[in-house]
Amino acid sequence: MASSTEEVNMDLNGKNIVYIGGFGGIGLETCKELVQNGVANLMILHKAWNESAFKELSSVDSRCVCKFTEFDITCGLEKTRLLFKQIVEKLGSIDMLINGAGICTEKDFDNLIAVNFTGTVNATLVAYDLMDKSRDGKGGVVVNISSVAALTPFPVLPIYSATKGGILNFTRALAQLEPKSGITLYSICPGITDTKHWDNVHHFQGRELCFKEKMRGRPCPIQTANQCAKNIVKAIEAHKNGATWMCDVGQLKLVEVKNFWTPPHQRQDPETEQKVSVKSRKRKLQFSARGM
Numbered sequence: 001m002a003s004s005t006e007e008v009n010m011d012l013n014g015k016n017i018v019y020i021g022g023f024g025g026i027g028l029e030t031c032k033e034l035v036q037n038g039v040a041n042l043m044i045l046h047k048a049w050n051e052s053a054f055k056e057l058s059s060v061d062s063r064c065v066c067k068f069t070e071f072d073i074t075c076g077l078e079k080t081r082l083l084f085k086q087i088v089e090k091l092g093s094i095d096m097l098i099n100g101a102g103i104c105t106e107k108d109f110d111n112l113i114a115v116n117f118t119g120t121v122n123a124t125l126v127a128y129d130l131m132d133k134s135r136d137g138k139g140g141v142v143v144n145i146s147s148v149a150a151l152t153p154f155p156v157l158p159i160y161s162a163t164k165g166g167i168l169n170f171t172r173a174l175a176q177l178e179p180k181s182g183i184t185l186y187s188i189c190p191g192i193t194d195t196k197h198w199d200n201v202h203h204f205q206g207r208e209l210c211f212k213e214k215m216r217g218r219p220c221p222i223q224t225a226n227q228c229a230k231n232i233v234k235a236i237e238a239h240k241n242g243a244t245w246m247c248d249v250g251q252l253k254l255v256e257v258k259n260f261w262t263p264p265h266q267r268q269d270p271e272t273e274q275k276v277s278v279k280s281r282k283r284k285l286q287f288s289a290r291g292m
């Protein structure tokens with residue numbers, strides 16, 4: 001039995017997964033991968049039914065594990081809670097929540113914040129309450145789709161960058177509670193990916209940002225949604241609590257997001273720190289003297 005500090009890979013077989021935004025460009029490709037990895041139930045929550053997306057998904061879903069429920073992530077905490085309660089009644093439990101909904105345009109930045117940040121927070125907190133081992137839950141996993149904009153904020157999309165940076169911090173903060181909650185959380189930061197995400201994107205001052213036109217002919221090809229999806233599933237299988245994964249140009253990379261401040265209760269007083277460092281230096285000298 002692995003200790004809580006050891007990393008244990010995630011076996012997707014038999015898992016009940018809720019994917020918010022599962023009919024989106026990255027979402028649909030990720031759902032296809034998940035279905036082929038043996039999940040028991042895949043509940044897709046999406047703003048609207050998408051016949052073509054569901055047909056595409058059904059072509060690889062021979063076990064018919066995919067279900068759909070209409071869901072606007074800006075519906076608020078209580079409606080989100082009610083829906084998740086209904087899902088648990090239907091599936092028995094939720095093993096994993098993937099927050100994959102997101103928009104890019106800053107034209108209506110209240111909506112941008114409501115979808116990308118507040119909506120993701122609401123869904124995470126509702127799933128958290130259901131999964132929390134300290135409150136009769138079974139534990140679980142929450143995967144939050146952030147963006148490279150959380151790692152390197154985009155000057156052309158400062159508010160979008162803020163929503164994604166906020167999700168990254170929110171996820172890293174909650175992940176620290178895993179020993180008590182039994183809930184593993186981590187963030188996925190896709191790089192520029194060829195989806196509709198870029199369509200009709202406006203800067204908060206109204207200027208249209210024609211990303212697709214600007215990216216055409218650039219030496220560095222942008223990744224496909226399927227390349228991104230394959231790496232998202234690899235990150236899920238790695239099952240690293242508190243991790244920040246970058247899925248960019250078809251590669252998967254673990255990003256070390258550093259903490260630059262130590263909370264008072266975790267600091268050692270200077271005197272203790274001094275004693276500890278002297279003791280550890282002495283121990284090192286002893287080992288080296290014994291040739292160890």
Ligand SMILES: NC(=O)c1ccc[n+]([C@@H]2O[C@H](COP(=O)([O-])OP(=O)(O)OC[C@H]3O[C@@H](n4cnc5c(N)ncnc54)[C@H](O)[C@@H]3O)[C@@H](O)[C@H]2O)c1
Nearest residue numbers: 021024025026047072073101102147190191192193195197
């Ligand atoms: N495409 C990229 O370059 C890129 C880069 C970094 C991060 N991302 C993030 O990846 C995620 C998926 O984006 P994508 O590229 O697949 O774009 P996409 O537009 O194809 O998918 C986004 C999905 O979010 C859903 N959504 C939007 N508003 C919603 C709402 N109010 N309620 C419920 N669902 C809603 C949409 O229906 C859509 O299916 C997003 O969070 C996005 O911010 C994308």
Ligand SMILES: CCCCCCO
Nearest residue numbers: 104147148149154192
């Ligand atoms: C600068 C490219 C913006 C596309 C969405 C990234 O999250």
